[in-house]
Amino acid sequence: MIIAVDGPTASGKGTISKALAAHYGLPHLDTGLLYRAVGWQCAVIGGDPDDPTTALAATSFPDDLLLEERLRTEATGGLASRVSVHPAVRQALYDRQRAFALQPGGAVLDGRDIGTVIAPEAAPKLFVTASVEARAQRRWHEMHARGEAPTLAEIEDDLRRRDERDRNRTAAPLMPAPDAYVLDTSMLDRAAAISAAIAVVDGTAG
Ligand code: C5P
Numbered sequence: 518m519i520i521a522v523d524g525p526t527a528s529g530k531g532t533i534s535k536a537l538a539a540h541y542g543l544p545h546l547d548t549g550l551l552y553r554a555v556g557w558q559c560a561v562i563g564g565d566p567d568d569p570t571t572a573l574a575a576t577s578f579p580d581d582l583l584l585e586e587r588l589r590t591e592a593t594g595g596l597a598s599r600v601s602v603h604p605a606v607r608q609a610l611y612d613r614q615r616a617f618a619l620q621p622g623g624a625v626l627d628g629r630d631i632g633t634v635i636a637p638e639a640a641p642k643l644f645v646t647a648s649v650e651a652r653a654q655r656r657w658h659e660m661h662a663r664g665e666a667p668t669l670a671e672i673e674d675d676l677r678r679r680d681e682r683d684r685n686r687t688a689a690p691l692m693p694a695p696d697a698y699v700l701d702t703s704m705l706d707r708a709a710a711i712s713a714a715i716a717v718v719d720g721t722a723g
Contacts, residue, residue, distance in 0.1 A: 518543070518623040519638065520718060521631035524645035525680050525691060526594065527652035529702040529710050533645055534627035536711040537718060541625075546617045548628035548635070549597065551610050553588040554578045556596025566599040575600065576609040591660065591667070591675060598679045601629075604688040611635065629683055632694035641718050643700055644693035645710075649676050651703040698722065 520537055524530040531547060538545035556566055558578035564571030587593065600606050611634075618624055618636040626635065632642035653673040660667060683691040693699055698717045702710045716722040 518718075519618050519636050519640070520623070520625040521636055521639035521642040521694070521697075522625065522627040522645060522714075523629055523631050523633070523643070523691070523693065523697070524627075525629075525647075525652070525683065526676055527656045528645045528647045529655075529705075529707075530627045530643075530645040532707060533643070533700075533702075533710055533714045534625050537714055538625040540715055541623075541718070543623050543625050544617070544620065545625045546614065546627075548610075548614055548626055548631065549594075550583055550588055551613065552597035552601045552606075553593045554582045555600045555606060555610070556598075557582065557585075557588055557593050559596060559600060566596050569603040569605055572600040572603050573605045573609060576606055591656075591665070591672075595675070595679070598682050602682065602686040602688065607634075607688050629691045630689035632697050633692065634689045637694065640696075641720075642694050642697040643714060643717055644697040645700050645702060645714075647701060647703040649673055649680070652676055 522530045522534045534545055555572060555575045555578060558575035559566045559572055562575060566572055614626065614635045618626055632639055653669055653676055656672050657669050700713055700717065705713060
């Protein structure tokens with residue numbers, strides 16, 4: 518079984534994907550980390566993430582970079598969103614994601630284009646979403662727990678900017694696959710969101 522989980526930043530898709538992977542005993546790939554590693558590597562080589570040639574060169578990042586906690590910061594997320602608009606970058610990361618999806622026994626992948634590009638044959642497909650306000654609240658709590666101190670308004674602005682870039686790019690824009698189940702987590706806590714996702718996978722969701 519290949520489970521595709523797509524959705525915007527801070528929608529809850531990461532939490533849901535990890536929980537699904539644990540529940541069904543499947544390996545999990547957070548594909549956002551690959552784009553974050555490319556964004557980070559751009560900064561390391563002193564290049565411009567908006568330049569396609571530099572961004573493509575940064576796709577040969579060292580594998581152990583994926584283990585670095587610093588990839589998870591908002592700043593690296595912003596770099597990731599900039600490098601991810603380049604079709605050559607997406608192509609360079611395609612094989613790795615595709616191979617993960619096709620491993621024997623199945624897998625859970627989360628990202629922006631899993632159900633539309635990386636594994637269109639995945640079933641089930643979830644598109645996890647939530648209002649900007651709900652997502653900003655969650656991000657605020659996570660960031661303050663890490664000792665970062667942005668305001669709610671700054672986080673909302675950043676989420677809106679990233680949503681717009683992810684939705685309006687020409688290469689693999691963020692959108693639900695036609696056969697995706699759209700799960701809105703705005704009003705759900707963590708446990709309720711996970712139960713709802715399991716019900717979708719089990720085919721018992723309303
Ligand atoms: O999911 P995460 O916030 O870690 O992703 C960081 C950025 O990487 C996203 O804003 C998006 O621009 C990009 N991304 C993508 N396709 C994916 C996963 C992430 O374009 N499959």
